[in-house]
Amino acid sequence: MKPFTYERAKSIGDAVAAVAAKPGAKFISGGTNLLDLMKLEVETPSHLVDISRLPLNRIEDMPDGGVRIGAQVSNSVLAGDPRIRRKYPVLSQALLAGASGQLRNKASTGGNLLQRTRCYYFYDRTMPCNKREPGSGCSALEGFNRIHAVLGTSDACIAAHPSDMAVAMTALDARIEIVGPSGTTRVIPISELHRLPGKTPQIDNSLANGEMIVAVVLPPPPAGKQVYRKVRDRASYAFALVSVAAIVDSAAGRIRDARIAMGGIAPKPWRLNETEQMLQAALASDRTFSQAADAAMTNARGFGQNDFKMPLAIRTLRVTLGMLSNQT
Amino acid sequence: MTPPKDQSTGPTRRALLEGSTAMTLLLASPATSFAQVSARAPAAAEAAPRMPVTLTVNRQDHALDLDPRTTLLDALREHIGMTGSKKGCDHGQCGACTVLVNGRRINSCLSLAVMHEGDEITTVEGLAQGDSLHPVQAAFITHDGFQCGYCTPGQICSAVGMLSEVRAGWPSHVGDVTADRVSLTDAEISERMSGNICRCSAYPNIVAAIRDASERV
Numbered sequence: 349m350k351p352f353t354y355e356r357a358k359s360i361g362d363a364v365a366a367v368a369a370k371p372g373a374k375f376i377s378g379g380t381n382l383l384d385l386m387k388l389e390v391e392t393p394s395h396l397v398d399i400s401r402l403p404l405n406r407i408e409d410m411p412d413g414g415v416r417i418g419a420q421v422s423n424s425v426l427a428g429d430p431r432i433r434r435k436y437p438v439l440s441q442a443l444l445a446g447a448s449g450q451l452r453n454k455a456s457t458g459g460n461l462l463q464r465t466r467c468y469y470f471y472d473r474t475m476p477c478n479k480r481e482p483g484s485g486c487s488a489l490e491g492f493n494r495i496h497a498v499l500g501t502s503d504a505c506i507a508a509h510p511s512d513m514a515v516a517m518t519a520l521d522a523r524i525e526i527v528g529p530s531g532t533t534r535v536i537p538i539s540e541l542h543r544l545p546g547k548t549p550q551i552d553n554s555l556a557n558g559e560m561i562v563a564v565v566l567p568p569p570p571a572g573k574q575v576y577r578k579v580r581d582r583a584s585y586a587f588a589l590v591s592v593a594a595i596v597d598s599a600a601g602r603i604r605d606a607r608i609a610m611g612g613i614a615p616k617p618w619r620l621n622e623t624e625q626m627l628q629a630a631l632a633s634d635r636t637f638s639q640a641a642d643a644a645m646t647n648a649r650g651f652g653q654n655d656f657k658m659p660l661a662i663r664t665l666r667v668t669l670g671m672l673s674n675q676t
Numbered sequence: 677m678t679p680p681k682d683q684s685t686g687p688t689r690r691a692l693l694e695g696s697t698a699m700t701l702l703l704a705s706p707a708t709s710f711a712q713v714s715a716r717a718p719a720a721a722e723a724a725p726r727m728p729v730t731l732t733v734n735r736q737d738h739a740l741d742l743d744p745r746t747t748l749l750d751a752l753r754e755h756i757g758m759t760g761s762k763k764g765c766d767h768g769q770c771g772a773c774t775v776l777v778n779g780r781r782i783n784s785c786l787s788l789a790v791m792h793e794g795d796e797i798t799t800v801e802g803l804a805q806g807d808s809l810h811p812v813q814a815a816f817i818t819h820d821g822f823q824c825g826y827c828t829p830g831q832i833c834s835a836v837g838m839l840s841e842v843r844a845g846w847p848s849h850v851g852d853v854t855a856d857r858v859s860l861t862d863a864e865i866s867e868r869m870s871g872n873i874c875r876c877s878a879y880p881n882i883v884a885a886i887r888d889a890s891e892r893v
Contacts, residue, residue, distance in 0.1 A: 351724030354744040354790050380786045383747070384767050396744070398791055424780075428846040433853045440853040448871025449838055451768060453780045454787065584849065584870035 349386050356398040360562060361531055366397045368529035368558030375399050375560055377420060378454040380447075381463040388471060390480055400456070404562055407431065413568035416525075419458030419561045423513065424449070426457060436566060438574035438593050442516035445578040448585050458561035461514055461524070461541065464552060465507035465615075466587055468492055478504045479549040486549075494653040495587065498645075498661075500614040505549030506651055508612055509542060510587050515611035516576055518619050519593040523565045529558035535565070542616035549615075570607060572597030573672045578611075579664055588612035590661045596627075596672035603627045603636070603673060613648070613661055620644050623665075632673040634666070641665040729790050733758065734802025744790050749773045751789035752799060760800040760829045764873070771872030774830040774837070775799050781837025783871075800829035803836065812836050815889035816882070823876030831872045835886045838868045839893050860890050 357363035367373045372394035376382055385391035404418035407429050415431060426432060427443035447455065455463075464470065469477045469487040476485035488496050488506050497508040522538040542553050555561070574595045580586040591611035597604040606627040608620040623644045630636045641662040648658045724743045731738050731751060738756050749766075752758045752775070761784055764772030768786040775784045776798040803810035812835045815821070822828045842860055847853040850867040858864065865883045874882060 349745045352744060353725060354727065354788070356791075376788070376791070379788060379791070380768055380783070383786050383788065387767065396788075400791060424841070424846065427853075428841075428844070433847060437853050440847060441849075444847060444849040444853065448771065449841065449868055450771060450774055450781050450783045450834065450871045451786075453837075454782045584867050 350389060350392040350394075352393050352396055354396045354398065357402060360402055360404075360527055360560070363397050363399050363402065364527055364529045364531070364558050364560050366395075367560070370395045373397060377456040377459045378422070379459075380451050380455050381459065385464065385471075388473065390471060390473065399560065404458075410565065414566050417457050417564045417566070419456060419563055421457045422453055423447070423455045423457070423460055424452040426513075427452065435569040436516075436520060436574070438519060438576045438595060439513070439516040439566075441576035442512040442578075442591075442593060445576060445588075445591070446512040457513075457564055460511055461517075461538075461561060461564070462553065462555075463511060466510045467496065467507035470507060479507060479545070479552075482548070482550045489651060492653065493651045495589070495612075496651060496654045497614045498648040498650050498654060498657050499618055500544045500616065501649070501651075502545045502547065502549065504547055505545035505615065507545070507549070507615060509614065509616050511617065512576070512578065512588060512591060512611060514538065514542070515591055515609045515617045516593040517564060517566070518609035518617035519574075519595055519607045520566050520570075521607070523567075524561055525563040525565060526555065526559050527562050528556065533562070538564075538617070539619060545615050570595050570597065570605065572605060575668060575672055577664060577668045577671075579660060590657055590664050592664055592668045594665075594668050594672055596669060598632045598673040601632050603630050603632050606669070608644075608665070608669075610644070610661060610665070613657055620665075627669070634670060637666045637669040638662075640669065727790055729793050731756070731789060731792055731797060732795065733797045734799060735796075740789070742789055744788065746789045747785050748775070748777075748787045748789045748792055748797070749784035752784060752797075755789075758799055758801050761833075762826055762829055764827065764830075769873070770827070770830075771834055772827050772830040774834040774872065776833055776837050779837070779840060781834050798833070800833055803832065810836065811892035812839070812886070812889040815885040815892070819881045819885035819888060821878055821882040821885035822874070823878050827872060827874045827876075831869070831874065831882055834869060834872045835889065836893070838865075839886070839890055841868070842890070860887070862887065 374393040376396045377400045404420040406418045408416045423443050427440045433440045469475045470479050475487045478486050496506045518538050523535050524541050525535050527533050572595050576593045578588045578591040588611045593609045595607040606624050610618045623640045626640045645658045726741045729740050729742050740755050752761050762772035764770035766785045768783040773785040774781050777795050812832050842858045848867050850863050862883050865886050
């Protein structure tokens with residue numbers, strides 16, 4: 349691990365100012381991803397600003413019926429919160445499908461959103477990786493790419509986003525509250541937090557230097573049934589090959605509304621806007637679900653070892669939609 | 677103060693990938709990692725200013741002077757001399773380093789010691805009351821919940837933390853998140869303990885020990 353200096357932030361203002369002031373400074377909260385990468389010297393911050401004790405660990409009810417989740421709420425506390433379990437079960441399920449009990453106790457809400465890809469080559473400093481070292485090339489394109497993305501990729505990077513939590517939050521239309529170095533707050537939809545690799549895969553998200561996520565705001569729970577379905581190599585403690593967060597409102601054999609996001613298949617949580625439109629007011633039948641699932645993968649492209657993700661995503665989506673509308 | 681022996685090295689995924697397929701990454705076992713620890717020479721020493729930090733371990737304060745890179749695990753083992761918590765993978769994958777911080781289980785290898793000033797840290801050494809073993813410790817002996825024993829301190833600390841999560845009503849992946857109470861089936865125990873790997877594969881007896889202990893704690 350490269351040497352660094354450390355400070356514990358006393359306030360949000362202190363924290364953002366400290367990171368903005370020092371080149372190479374980073375926030376640290378749970379540290380479960382950052383320290384892992386620092387041990388491998390994939391991440392080499394010169395200064396760490398500890399934000400884990402900031403008063404951002406509350407889950408508050410909002411006047412509109414939504415909730416505001418402080419960025420320092422741990423993944424396990426969020427998954428176990430009675431309000432989240434009752435109103436947003438898809439979020440509890442997604443959190444509980446990720447990592448281990450120990451990691452969920454440490455990992456924060458903000459850190460989970462900003463965790464980095466688990467692409468083998470991103471972790472392997474002996475191999476080219478455009479995300480780790482811009483311009484060095486992408487080893488995954490023609491290498492081991494079984495876990496990689498099939499949508500939203502570029503010639504520079506095909507890494508998949510690893511979060512389960514962010515997929516559920518994407519289906520729930522979460523908004524991200526961000527404080528900048530000048531102390532001003534801005535709010536963006538979660539769809540604008542993560543970015544596609546394009547020619548600059550080293551930039552994971554739209555945060556500027558010194559900006560810090562302080563909260564995630566969920567709008568009131570949408571009508572309908574919610575579920576998070578995750579397909580992985582082991583029954584527990586493994587990243588998603590394919591996952592689906594879906595909320596489907598149906599009545600009298602028709603779908604009124606559907607909100608769907610997928611994980612494991614793209615560089616960011618992948619919202620299926622067009623598929624959702626196809627499902628609007630459609631008959632809740634296996635034929636409908638098959639067509640919608642096929643449509644979701646129209647633009648998908650495999651790289652050899654991950655070709656299986658396309659049929660797997662289609663089948664997972666179809667069965668999940670059927671389950672939610674009682675039309676299996 | 678004893679200087680840290682080796683704070684900056686550890687098994688790396690890079691090392692694991694050399695000479696094998698990338699798939700090894702997902703299957704990195706403690707056994708693989710140990711081989712890499714001994715095979716790698718310490719990295720060149722670089723200056724890093726030390727920091728004073730007081731850790732409260734098993735209700736006793738320890739004033740330390742640490743390189744900020746020191747993990748909680750290394751602080752416990754190399755600086756305080758409490759070697760009950762084990763270093764397996766050093767990357768949060770095996771669970772051998774599990775300790776309780778403010779009553780909650782965490783991987784001590786993936787946390788910086790300087791971040792834990794003011795926390796109540798409990799290691800496997802702090803679970804017994806004098807000569808009287810903690811019910812989870814006793815159950816591991818009764819049910820022979822180990823073979824080589826290397827993962828056992830982590831298994832036991834993790835089980836103690838897990839049972840307190842169950843008492844708090846926390847749901848798991850295999851249960852219904854909307855249910856108020858947890859029924860601690862074997863499937864629940866396995867799921868909730870999936871962060872602790874046992875390469876001797878003593879899992880049936882580990883599950884039996886935890887099932888038994890769950891009725892006593």
